[in-house]
Amino acid sequence: MSNQLANGVVELIRQRELGPGDRLPTARELAETFEVATPTMREALRRLQATGVIDIRHGSGIYVRRTEQRLVVPNPGYGELETFTILQILDARLLVEPHLAELAARNIDSIALAKIERVVQQAANEVRIRDYLESNVRFHTLIARASGNLVLAQFIESLIELYSVELDQVDPNLKLVDGRSADNAVHQEIYTALTSGNGRAARDAMARHLQTARQSVSSRLVPDS
Amino acid sequence: MSNQLANGVVELIRQRELGPGDRLPTARELAETFEVATPTMREALRRLQATGVIDIRHGSGIYVRRTEQRLVVPNPGYGELETFTILQILDARLLVEPHLAELAARNIDSIALAKIERVVQQAANEVRIRDYLESNVRFHTLIARASGNLVLAQFIESLIELYSVELDQVDPNLKLVDGRSADNAVHQEIYTALTSGNGRAARDAMARHLQTARQSVSSRLVPDS
DNA sequence: AATCAATAAGTGATTAGATCTCTTGTCGCC
DNA sequence: GGCGACAAGAGATCTAATCACTTATTGATT
Numbered sequence: 012m013s014n015q016l017a018n019g020v021v022e023l024i025r026q027r028e029l030g031p032g033d034r035l036p037t038a039r040e041l042a043e044t045f046e047v048a049t050p051t052m053r054e055a056l057r058r059l060q061a062t063g064v065i066d067i068r069h070g071s072g073i074y075v076r077r078t079e080q081r082l083v084v085p086n087p088g089y090g091e092l093e094t095f096t097i098l099q100i101l102d103a104r105l106l107v108e109p110h111l112a113e114l115a116a117r118n119i120d121s122i123a124l125a126k127i128e129r130v131v132q133q134a135a136n137e138v139r140i141r142d143y144l145e146s147n148v149r150f151h152t153l154i155a156r157a158s159g160n161l162v163l164a165q166f167i168e169s170l171i172e173l174y175s176v177e178l179d180q181v182d183p184n185l186k187l188v189d190g191r192s193a194d195n196a197v198h199q200e201i202y203t204a205l206t207s208g209n210g211r212a213a214r215d216a217m218a219r220h221l222q223t224a225r226q227s228v229s230s231r232l233v234p235d236s
Numbered sequence: 237m238s239n240q241l242a243n244g245v246v247e248l249i250r251q252r253e254l255g256p257g258d259r260l261p262t263a264r265e266l267a268e269t270f271e272v273a274t275p276t277m278r279e280a281l282r283r284l285q286a287t288g289v290i291d292i293r294h295g296s297g298i299y300v301r302r303t304e305q306r307l308v309v310p311n312p313g314y315g316e317l318e319t320f321t322i323l324q325i326l327d328a329r330l331l332v333e334p335h336l337a338e339l340a341a342r343n344i345d346s347i348a349l350a351k352i353e354r355v356v357q358q359a360a361n362e363v364r365i366r367d368y369l370e371s372n373v374r375f376h377t378l379i380a381r382a383s384g385n386l387v388l389a390q391f392i393e394s395l396i397e398l399y400s401v402e403l404d405q406v407d408p409n410l411k412l413v414d415g416r417s418a419d420n421a422v423h424q425e426i427y428t429a430l431t432s433g434n435g436r437a438a439r440d441a442m443a444r445h446l447q448t449a450r451q452s453v454s455s456r457l458v459p460d461s
Numbered sequence: 462a463a464t465c466a467a468t469a470a471g472t473g474a475t476t477a478g479a480t481c482t483c484t485t486g487t488c489g490c491c
Numbered sequence: 492g493g494c495g496a497c498a499a500g501a502g503a504t505c506t507a508a509t510c511a512c513t514t515a516t517t518g519a520t521t
Contacts, residue, residue, distance in 0.1 A: 012503075013282065017313055037472055048505045050275035053474085057238065057279045061286040062311050069473050070512035080315070082325070083308045083394045086287050088242055090305070096387070100307070103387040110331055162321070162328045166391055169308045237474075262501055273476045278503085294502050295483035 016055035
């Protein structure tokens with residue numbers, strides 16, 4: 012029952028053509044619409060929240076978070092990420108993302124390419140650290156999507172979201188200080204490889220990019236670097 | 237709040253050392269224990285159900301499903317899997333599992349090796365189709381776990397669970413008819429490669445194994461094969 | 462005029478206890 | 492010995508009121 016309710020709400024989002032950020036009817040109204048009591052509706056809403064479909068904000072309302080139903084979703088109950096786990100996540104990304112970059116170099120269309128170019132520019136010019144990281148995330152997800160394999164792309168997005176959760180704690184006005192010019196150079200390199208359809212180059216550049224990140228995390232374990 | 241409740245129940249499972257299949261206290265008792273009303277507790281339980289931690293059976297009770305918290309979980313709200321999506325899942329497994337098999341060949345210990353041997357034997361002798369498929373699943377998850385990369389192993393498990401959901405519909409007494417001797421041979425081959433620590437051979441055999449599955453699904457699209 | 466603080470309306474969060482439905486084990490009949 | 496009815500246990504849902512948080516508005520202060 013609570014299952015059908017959840018599907019019903021998803022269907023309602025689809026029918027009304029609501030997009031991310033749009034507000035849904037109030038919980039009471041939804042309950043009334045589906046002819047159930049509010050606690051019952053809330054159970055269904057909790058599931059949709061757990062799977063990343065909606066966002067429930069106390070006192071404010073219920074908002075669409077994602078319209079696409081993913082095959083796999085990040086576990087909202089997973090606690091703090093230990094350094095060892097972050098390394099394993101990066102190992103996973105190191106296997107998958109270079110592969111996706113190579114596929115993307117073969118499949119990408121001009122629209123996606125333009126989006127990536129824009130995001131590379133943004134990342135290079137961002138001042139606030141949170142905006143910079145956000146652009147960075149978009150860069151990776153855009154490439155993953157461009158590969159054509161939705162399953163792997165959603166997996167990568169889920170992995171990235173796992174640390175984005177902790178990222179929300181970061182002061183949004185914090186300024187970037189350390190040089191990230193190296194990152195920007197590699198971004199540019201990957202973009203160029205995608206443009207020219209050079210799969211091998213895209214794969215290698217992406218692998219180097221992630222390897223850098225992995226080493227930076229790895230040095231936390233052995234701080235004498 | 238419903239968040240802390242969910243964590244509290246997980247903690248309770250840990251403290252009481254409950255394992256998969258064990259029954260939890262009744263919903264009313266849980267609510268009382270955490271000093272909340274039953275609908276509030278139910279919201280938390282729904283989330284744990286959505287993330288695969290517990291199993292709620294109407295009229296029967298609440299049962300532990302998995303004690304380990306996964307980084308990613310299969311989306312319970314995902315509908316029927318279309319053939320195209322199944323192919324993309326197999327493409328994903330085709331990237332990840334040969335890699336994990338190779339890692340496993342290097343890292344595996346004798347205990348895990350013994351478990352795999354047993355499961356290979358079981359799969360070869362199973363009569364009922366559901367038991368056979370279950371052994372098959374265990375074979376793949378055991379190898380994925382033996383790789384040492386939990387993140388990728390959990391991803392593979394999640395992908396497999398996505399079609400296992402539909403598998404529950406299969407009549408448990410259905411008998412196997414078609415020859416699966418080819419599967420068994422490859423299982424044996426992978427097992428041998430793991431035993432001898434031959435990573436390359438393990439990778440190749442796993443890739444061929446999955447490729448076979450992919451072609452079998454692919455032929456559904458173009459039935460003139 | 463601009464800014465900030467108090468306020469009120471809207472909305473999610475939680476509560477209590479009663480009732481319904483489903484599962485499962487048991488008891489008794491055949 | 493087996494099968495069906497029954498009863499106890501447990502999850503599912505409901506009702507309706509109250510609490511808590513957000514947000515926009517309004518009015519006072521500077």
